Structures are given as C-alpha cells and as structure tokens.
Amino acid sequence: MSVNDIYVITFVGIAATLFIDLYAFLLAKVFKIPSLNFCLVGRWGLGLLAGKFKHLNIATSPVKQFECVFGWCLHYFIGVLFSFLFILLVGIAWLDQPTLIAACIFGLASVSMPFFVMQPALGMGIMATKTANPLQARLKSAVTHLLFGVGIYLSAQFIQFI
Template sequence: MVIFPSRGQGRREFPAPSSPAHARTARRAGGGGGGGAHAGRLRPSRRGSDAIRRRGCPPRGRRPCPPLSPIPAGRSRIPPDPVHSRRRTLLPANRLPAAILVGFGATLAIDLWALLLKRAFGIPSLDFRLLGRWILHMPAGTFVHKSIGAAPPRRFERAAGWVAHYLIGASLALGFVLLAPDRWLEEPTLLPALAYGIVTVLAPFLVLQPALGLGIASSRTPRPGQARLKSLATHGVFGLGLYAWARLLAGIAGP
C-alpha cells in the first residue's frame, strides 16, 4: 500500500503498483517516484487563476471551463457607447435633399387630390393666385385682409403663389423629418406621417384662412363644415404623400 498526502483531505491510500500502469498513476498522484510527498506537484500560477476567474469559470475540480465562443465577423464583445451610438440629433446635410424631395412629392399629392375633387365632385380648391397676392402685399405691411379677393392684384401673383405652395410643403417636410423617429427616412412608417399631416391643418385654420379674410377655421365661408372637412382630408393626403414618397426614395436608395 502506497500512501500519499492530499491537501485538506488527510491521506489517500493507493494500492501497491502491480503493473507499470499502476506505477505511472502513483507517480502522477504523488508528484514522482519515491521522492518527497509533494515533490513535482504542479500548481497553477496566480496569473492563470486570475485569467480563469475573469472568464467566469467554475472553481477547479467541479467541471471544465467551457471554451469562449468565437466572435462573428464584424462584431465586437465591447458594448456600444450609448452616447456615441446615437445616429443624429439634427438634420445632417445629406438628408436635406431627401427631405425636400419628400416635401415636394407630398405637395404634388395634394395637387392631384384637389384635381380629383374638382373633376369628380366639382369641389373647388384654393386659388394659389390669391396666396401669391397675400404674400406680395406683405412688403407693404399688409398681413391681414378683410377679403383677399377684394385686395389689389399684384404682378406675378400666380407664379408667386405656386412657388410658395411648394416651398411651404418642403418646409413642413423638413420639420417632420426633424421630429420623426430616428432613421424614418431610411425606414418610413405610415402612422407618424399621417398624424403629422393632420396636425398641420392648424396652420391654415389659425394663420392662412384668417389672414385671407375667411375667418378662423373657415368660419366666414358659406359652408364652414364642408370647408373644414376638405382641409382635414387635404392635410391627411399630405401625410400619406410624405410616407409614399419616403418609401419610394428609400427603395431607390436601397439598404
């Protein structure tokens, strides 16, 4: 019987070596042949133990430490910094042309909707000649009219009205892109655009229509209810146009 001490467990007894395999087992358990009991015993270095602890391995003797999984190509184990990983807080210069195109497209959708109402149902829309007249009276200090139709006409008022119509649409689109969820231009969704389009009806209700002499929310028109519903529908179409043109541009640009 060969006796070898073991740390924390008293002594261990091994059967006398009856074969070369038993002799090799005894030598490995005792750290060598007939030398000291602790001679040749291998101990892990402190550096190796610390590395194992950092890897989250279990204590020695329970089960082997699982190997680290390989890192996929293009990924890192370091978590992203939430401050530097933000995509944007303001409108970058490369998004400006896309937002303007979306605004022009949504304004074109309004014009097609107005043409449909006029041809199919005989419902007239705003004459942009009057919008241009209102704008061209501003340099003289006149911002509010009792009746824009009775105001003196101005030269190039029709062209000024159409240009202002599309510039207003582009400005509203820029404002929406600034307020929309992050990456909306790359991955547009319908609900934010539709809600924003409906909210923008407050601009004609509270600014344009009173300035043209039509009253707040068309209150001075012959049929205020019909005029309000038409304005709500028109600005809803503007929101749909924002979404549709953003989807079109995102498809052209690709992933």
C-alpha cells in the same frame, strides 16, 4: 444632417405637395369642388412682403403682378418647410424606416396652420367660419393635410425603393 438628407427632405416635401395637388385636381374634375386659388395665396404672400398680414377678403384686395406664380411657389415652399419640420420632429432616421402613422399624425396636426393662420389672414375667418360652407372647407382642409402626411410617407417609401 447631410447635403443628401437636405435633397431627400426637399424631394419629400415637393412630392407630398404634388400628391395633394393631384387630390385637389381630382376633387375639381370629378366632384366639382374647387381648389384653393393659389393666385390669392400669392396675393397674400406678396402683401405680406409689403407688410400686410391680414385681409378682410383677399379676393377684393388689389391684384399683384406675378401673384399666381408666387402663390404656387409659396405653396411648394411651404410643403418643403413642413417636410423639414416633420423630420425635425421625428428624427432623420425616420427616412430610413418611414411609418405611415407618424406621417398621418403630422399631416393632421399641420391643418392647424390653415385653420388658425392662413384662413384668418385671407379673410376667411378662423376655421373658415366666414366661407359659404365652413364645414366643407374644414373637412377639405383636414383631408388635404392628412393626405399631405400620406404623401410624405409614400415619397419616403419611394426613396427607399429606388
């Protein structure tokens, strides 16, 4: 893997994450469906650095300095990590001939992380069972991760275009 490949994969991860953030913005503005609060993700991440993985309810955990900035940075860092994982799985040659199906399958598979890691760690239960509307939370997570896969594909196509 070359330095240029690292730049490209990083771009793909950032662009795909931005794509799902635009989707979340649309959901919030048009349909009044709130997005995940990345300040809470930052609170969790900063707590993790201090040795605490699981919270009963992240919203009631003590506020941490810079949690919002940390949460947004962590969100994009995870997007970049996921793009590297995807390329590790499909091979670097995928960037030369991106396929939508591979990216969408990965996107859907990646929803296992919020379902079985993040949601339980934030106190939301496995697959959001402890949220006010678990079905809506699950559907939103699944669609968001599917769209992350679409974002991976579109950003790789964009690189081909330029």
